[in-house]
Amino acid sequence: MAILQAIILGCIQGMASFLPISSSGHLVLAGSFLGISADLSLKFLTLMHIGTLAAVCIVMRDDIIRLWHALTGLVKDGIYNLGILVRNAGSFESRDYRPMLKTAYRRLLVYMLVSMGPSILISLILRSFAELGARNLLITAMGFLVTALMLMVSSFSERRRKRPESTRYSDVLIIGVFQGIAVVPGVSRLAMIMAGCSLAGFSRKYTIRYAMLISIPTIIGGLLLEGTSSVSIAKTIGIGPCLIGILIAGLVGYYVLRYTIKLLSGSMNRIFAIYCLTAGVLSVIAYLH
Numbered sequence: 001m002a003i004l005q006a007i008i009l010g011c012i013q014g015m016a017s018f019l020p021i022s023s024s025g026h027l028v029l030a031g032s033f034l035g036i037s038a039d040l041s042l043k044f045l046t047l048m049h050i051g052t053l054a055a056v057c058i059v060m061r062d063d064i065i066r067l068w069h070a071l072t073g074l075v076k077d078g079i080y081n082l083g084i085l086v087r088n089a090g091s092f093e094s095r096d097y098r099p100m101l102k103t104a105y106r107r108l109l110v111y112m113l114v115s116m117g118p119s120i121l122i123s124l125i126l127r128s129f130a131e132l133g134a135r136n137l138l139i140t141a142m143g144f145l146v147t148a149l150m151l152m153v154s155s156f157s158e159r160r161r162k163r164p165e166s167t168r169y170s171d172v173l174i175i176g177v178f179q180g181i182a183v184v185p186g187v188s189r190l191a192m193i194m195a196g197c198s199l200a201g202f203s204r205k206y207t208i209r210y211a212m213l214i215s216i217p218t219i220i221g222g223l224l225l226e227g228t229s230s231v232s233i234a235k236t237i238g239i240g241p242c243l244i245g246i247l248i249a250g251l252v253g254y255y256v257l258r259y260t261i262k263l264l265s266g267s268m269n270r271i272f273a274i275y276c277l278t279a280g281v282l283s284v285i286a287y288l289h
Contacts (some may be wrong), residue, residue: 014252051250122180143186
């Protein structure tokens with residue numbers, strides 16, 4: 001892969017990762033115009049996720065620190081409560097138990113874990129179909145059309161006001177199901193989460209915050225799933241293009257993410273929907289040629 005190609009794909013990844021337009025679909029489509037195989041473009045996407053992961057960790061660092069404290073607190077209280085349970089011979093009637101979900105960030109952490117369950121399951125189920133989609137622009141086009149539809153759904157959520165304290169487990173399960181479908185090229189993870197949050201009644205700021213934070217375990221999980229294959233991908237593409245692609249994706253992603261909340265209003269979502277509809281049409285044209 002040439003350096004210029006890596007820069008172009010890095011810019012696309014950085015922008016599309018934090019906008020509801022599907023980074024995977026854009027890389028497949030851009031790769032077809034740049035003469036890069038869709039399979040190689042998506043393998044490159046795996047490595048560039050390192051850059052976007054760094055970007056979201058920097059921008060959301062305060063929330064991440066609070067989530068880490070919530071995790072350690074949950075573990076400590078869980079061990080303490082387990083000790084009480086053992087001493088009471090399995091009785092739950094003692095008043096000495098510590099409340100587990102006593103802070104907003106503890107609840108948020110649990111909600112994220114609940115969302116990840118169906119996401120992982122559906123991603124694994126659809127993985128073979130997603131790999132087929134990487135080699136078939138028609139499937140990518142269908143993914144863009146699904147994204148456009150979901151954006152139109154979420155564009156009508158401006159009056160919804162649900163916050164973390166009123167969130168239900170059924171809400172985050174729905175969001176997890178929607179996120180799992182985004183493994184298919186052309187289907188935007190952010191658009192699917194926004195649609196799920198819209199159905200759950202989340203406020204706009206809560207929606208964006210939840211979507212960005214849950215992207216962290218999602219990206220880490222994807223990197224771990226690829227595992228040692230990342231080394232072979234780097235050898236195939238070249239160390240230089242890989243490093244440049246990761247750097248560009250991280251820098252562009254950082255600046256895009258800082259303005260994401262302002263961009264994702266109801267009216268802008270409709271514009272993104274039209275954009276994804278256009279991308280779907282372009283994918284069909286590219287497929288026919």
